[in-house]
Amino acid sequence: MSSSESPPNTGAVTRIDGKGRNWQRLGYRRIVQLLVYTVIIPTVLLLAIGIILMFVGASFNLLFGILTVSFVAVMVTGVVLVLVFIRREANLSELQADFVSKVSHELRTPLTAIRLFAETMERSKDDPETQEECRKHLVQESERLSRLIERLLDWGRMEAGRKLYDLRIEEGRAIVDETVKEFRLERYAAEGVEFVVEVPDELPKVRADRASIVDLLLNLLSNARKYGGTPPRITLRAYTSDAGDLCIEVGDNGQGIARTEQRRIFQKFYRIDDRLSRVREGSGLGLAIVKHIARAHGAHVDLQSDPGKGSRFTLVLPPLPKDAATSAEEIAVNA
Numbered sequence: 001m002s003s004s005e006s007p008p009n010t011g012a013v014t015r016i017d018g019k020g021r022n023w024q025r026l027g028y029r030r031i032v033q034l035l036v037y038t039v040i041i042p043t044v045l046l047l048a049i050g051i052i053l054m055f056v057g058a059s060f061n062l063l064f065g066i067l068t069v070s071f072v073a074v075m076v077t078g079v080v081l082v083l084v085f086i087r088r089e090a091n092l093s094e095l096q097a098d099f100v101s102k103v104s105h106e107l108r109t110p111l112t113a114i115r116l117f118a119e120t121m122e123r124s125k126d127d128p129e130t131q132e133e134c135r136k137h138l139v140q141e142s143e144r145l146s147r148l149i150e151r152l153l154d155w156g157r158m159e160a161g162r163k164l165y166d167l168r169i170e171e172g173r174a175i176v177d178e179t180v181k182e183f184r185l186e187r188y189a190a191e192g193v194e195f196v197v198e199v200p201d202e203l204p205k206v207r208a209d210r211a212s213i214v215d216l217l218l219n220l221l222s223n224a225r226k227y228g229g230t231p232p233r234i235t236l237r238a239y240t241s242d243a244g245d246l247c248i249e250v251g252d253n254g255q256g257i258a259r260t261e262q263r264r265i266f267q268k269f270y271r272i273d274d275r276l277s278r279v280r281e282g283s284g285l286g287l288a289i290v291k292h293i294a295r296a297h298g299a300h301v302d303l304q305s306d307p308g309k310g311s312r313f314t315l316v317l318p319p320l321p322k323d324a325a326t327s328a329e330e331i332a333v334n335a
Contacts, residue, residue, distance in 0.1 A: 047072040103152065110145040114138060155268075155285050158292045165209040165296050169320065172203030172246045175210055176238045179217040179248075183236075193225055198237040204246050206317045208297055213317075216293045217248060219286040220313045224252035229310070244319040251312040257305040266291045266301075 047069065117134040124130040157163040176199050184195070217236075224234045235251040257265065268288040290313075294301050298318055305311035 103148075107145070107148065110141040110148070113141045114145070117141070151285065151289070155289060158289070163292075163296070165212055167207050167209055167297075169205055170208050170210050170213075171205055172238065172248075172317075173199065173201070175206075175208065175213055175217075176203070176236070176248060178210065179214050179221070180236065182214060182218055183221050192231050193228075194231060194233040196233070196235045198235065200239065202240075203238055204240055204244060204319050206246050206297075207320060208317060212293045213297070213315075216290050216315065217250065219290050220250040220315075223286055223313075224250055224254070224311075227252065227254040227311075229253040229255075241316070246317040246319065247314055248317075249312055249314040251310060253310045256307045256309050257303070257311055258307055262303050262305065265303075 049068065051069065117138045121131050121134045121138075124134075154163065176197075180197055180199075221234060221236065225232050228234060229252070233253040235249070237249045237251070239247050239249075241247050266287045268285060290301055294315060300316055302314040302316060303311065304314070
């Protein structure tokens, strides 16, 4: 980058000065202070008066004291609920602002590459080899941009409850084979990644939207590549559980995930370490999409991970009911 160029703005939405202060956090603290000064302190004084009145002896004072204490209890409950909802909204607002920043950066990257390759093609009209190389990269970056946009559109449909899943009876082996094929086609899987596949010949049939399940598994494989060790070692293993479920496990050799973070990583926009998010691509939606797709199939994703020992995500798809038809039946499900 030349000295005349300025670095891309990837996080200015929530920062206000060189000290790195966050307006949303400051706003939340000011609301808490306002509640303390205008509500909580008078409420405590009122509660003290009510308790004193309950013990002075007169019937009227006893009734008034009970009403005062009841009023204080209702007010305290209201204040607690207000604080909880304000805190939740502040966190969600901060996550959404961070999400917009990250997605803007993710969109800018392929668009910048497309522009540079187009300019290179324009300057090298007499160089067929360079033009062919640029054409290849243009296709790759266009596909990358399309995947990102499609993911955002998919998430929008999921959030609105308009995502349609085409559930059919599928062979478990066919789902895994398609996932392996798609992942190996990705340019990043060709070099620097050790990819180990352990799949038996016989796997149970399941009722699933194959494209969605493949997308779910590709999200897990992509995370294993990004957060794996150096070099990344990714394992894809499929097996049948004792209950007859189809289990598909994706493992990596990365740093692992602390137990305190294991529930939160499936939340939308959430990423474990924002410092990593600045150098690793991603919008924070991958595992939220995984959770949504699994839930729509009546399935679940188990996580086994310890710091320093890598992670294993296991998709558990329920088996077909005993009375299910063996033909390719179709069920449309909105989720």
